[in-house]
Amino acid sequence: MSNVVITGAQWGDEGKGKIVDLLTEDADYIVRYQGGHNAGHTVVIGDKEFILHLIPSGILRPGKKCVIGNGVVIDPHALLAEIDGLNEKGIEIRDNFFISGRAHIIMPYHRAIEKESEKLKGSLRIGTTGRGIGPSYADKIARVGIRIVDLIDREVFREKLRINLQEMNYFLERLYGVKGFVLDDVYHEYMGYAEKLRGFVADTALLLDRAIGEGKNILFEGAQGTHLDVDHGTYPYVTSSNATSGGACTGSGVGPTKIDKVLGVVKAYTTRVGSGPFPTELKDSTGEYLRERGREYGATTGRPRRCGWFDALATSYAAKVNGFTQMAITKLDVLDDLEEIKICVGYRYNGKRYDEMPSELKVLEGCEPVYESMEGWRASTSGISKYEALPHKAKRYIERVKELIGIEIDIISTGFRRDETILLRKIF
Ligand code: GDP
Ligand code: IMO
Numbered sequence: 001m002s003n004v005v006i007t008g009a010q011w012g013d014e015g016k017g018k019i020v021d022l023l024t025e026d027a028d029y030i031v032r033y034q035g036g037h038n039a040g041h042t043v044v045i046g047d048k049e050f051i052l053h054l055i056p057s058g059i060l061r062p063g064k065k066c067v068i069g070n071g072v073v074i075d076p077h078a079l080l081a082e083i084d085g086l087n088e089k090g091i092e093i094r095d096n097f098f099i100s101g102r103a104h105i106i107m108p109y110h111r112a113i114e115k116e117s118e119k120l121k122g123s124l125r126i127g128t129t130g131r132g133i134g135p136s137y138a139d140k141i142a143r144v145g146i147r148i149v150d151l152i153d154r155e156v157f158r159e160k161l162r163i164n165l166q167e168m169n170y171f172l173e174r175l176y177g178v179k180g181f182v183l184d185d186v187y188h189e190y191m192g193y194a195e196k197l198r199g200f201v202a203d204t205a206l207l208l209d210r211a212i213g214e215g216k217n218i219l220f221e222g223a224q225g226t227h228l229d230v231d232h233g234t235y236p237y238v239t240s241s242n243a244t245s246g247g248a249c250t251g252s253g254v255g256p257t258k259i260d261k262v263l264g265v266v267k268a269y270t271t272r273v274g275s276g277p278f279p280t281e282l283k284d285s286t287g288e289y290l291r292e293r294g295r296e297y298g299a300t301t302g303r304p305r306r307c308g309w310f311d312a313l314a315t316s317y318a319a320k321v322n323g324f325t326q327m328a329i330t331k332l333d334v335l336d337d338l339e340e341i342k343i344c345v346g347y348r349y350n351g352k353r354y355d356e357m358p359s360e361l362k363v364l365e366g367c368e369p370v371y372e373s374m375e376g377w378r379a380s381t382s383g384i385s386k387y388e389a390l391p392h393k394a395k396r397y398i399e400r401v402k403e404l405i406g407i408e409i410d411i412i413s414t415g416f417r418r419d420e421t422i423l424l425r426k427i428f
């Protein structure tokens with residue numbers, strides 16, 4: 001029996017979905033613990049591509065149990081649409097799926113407030129996914145949020161909604177000058193969702209505690225990445241939850257003594273969507289090459305992802321704040337055609353050299369990366385599933401990443417399909 005947390009080591013889109021799907025084979029429960037439908041996790045099985053937003057990627061393997069923990073914010077409409085979409089593709093979602101009654105919900109006023117607030121910020125906007133994630137978490141922390149258990153209790157829901165709308169409509173109408181929401185309209189819309197979701201609601205902390213007692217394997221599926229974490233990321237250009245491994249405990253109700261391993265998923269280069277500092281960003285033809293070759297377009301919003309070299313400072317910071325016990329490196333094949341490959345091993349700012357990732361935004365925004373250069377292998381690694389079959393220079397790149405981060409690499413991904421993977425050590 002073992003319980004494994006999977007987290008992104010960079011700014012999201014590291015390929016967590018593919019790795020989760022792969023490891024689900026040996027897991028009994030797969031748990032999402034933070035974020036919401038801002039996430040987009042791509043899994044390719046045969047010739048079918050699935051993009052999961054809220055439902056754990058484990059749902060694609062029959063017989064596995066999937067849980068949305070208390071730390072997730074749920075847009076009921078988005079969740080029901082995702083369930084319908086999966087049902088249409090032949091994926092069953094019935095007694096294999098559980099939602100925490102303690103999870104908070106996203107309301108239409110959250111989306112509206114976020115839209116207006118981003119507009120107001122102008123060039124300082126975060127570049128959010130526009131899903132209402134931030135305002136929903138803000139309400140949770142301000143203790144005015146509405147939880148799933150509140151949604152499925154008509155009276156509680158109506159009363160909370162009535163009080164919240166007084167405040168929210170004031171902001172929308174008086175501050176932003178846009179239309180507010182009508183109590184009855186929102187109430188009736190959400191009562192429709194409540195009926196459809198009721199059957200999935202459970203005390204998932206108790207459910208997982210029981211599963212652990214029975215010796216089941218649990219896989220925790222992180223969304224976003226370390227540098228989008230509200231505490232450890234490039235604040236304020238972050239999401240509103242704890243995307244780091246600690247979030248797996250608070251966001252599921254499973255205590256830290258029950259976690260055995262933390263697997264960091266690392267892309268062989270770096271990408272970021274939305275605003276915020278990105279020291280190794282490439283705004284040239286190499287950046288363009290990575291975007292096209294790596295198909296770096298947002299799985300949720302379709303936005304082109306910003307691309308750049310692998311940043312050892314950002315990744316080793318992630319290794320520390322997450323407590324990585326091992327890593328998976330993805331998208332090695334995307335580097336196949338490059339003549340030269342760079343790794344950032346330091347930042348220089350105002351004459352000072354940084355060997356660890358600083359927290360000051362002005363340093364991250366204004367620094368010059370210090371690069372180590374390696375010769376590219378210029379051969380195809382696409383689909384390779386044996387370490388021995390990798391070109392010598394590709395192995396050297398992997399070895400160098402491992403050495404700089406100081407964590408073993410257990411998985412190397414060479415394509416988006418399940419079998420396009422080198423598994424060096426079993427995770428469960
Ligand atoms: P996530 O949010 O971390 O789950 O990652 P996304 O699904 O948003 O983005 C990762 C993209 O890379 C998806 O389109 C995957 O199908 C794809 N992908 C994952 N691993 C590999 C790989 O090793 N090679 C290639 N070429 N693509 C990969
Ligand atoms: P996965 O799970 C990449 C980014 C947004 C924006 C910032 C805040 O697929 O890796 P939000 O809507 O969360 O308030 O936006 O966070 N962002 C992501 N970037 N991958 C994601 O998820 C992301 N989820 C949010 O682009 O910069």
Ligand code: MG
Pocket residue numbers: 012013014039040041042299
């Ligand atoms: Mg993604």
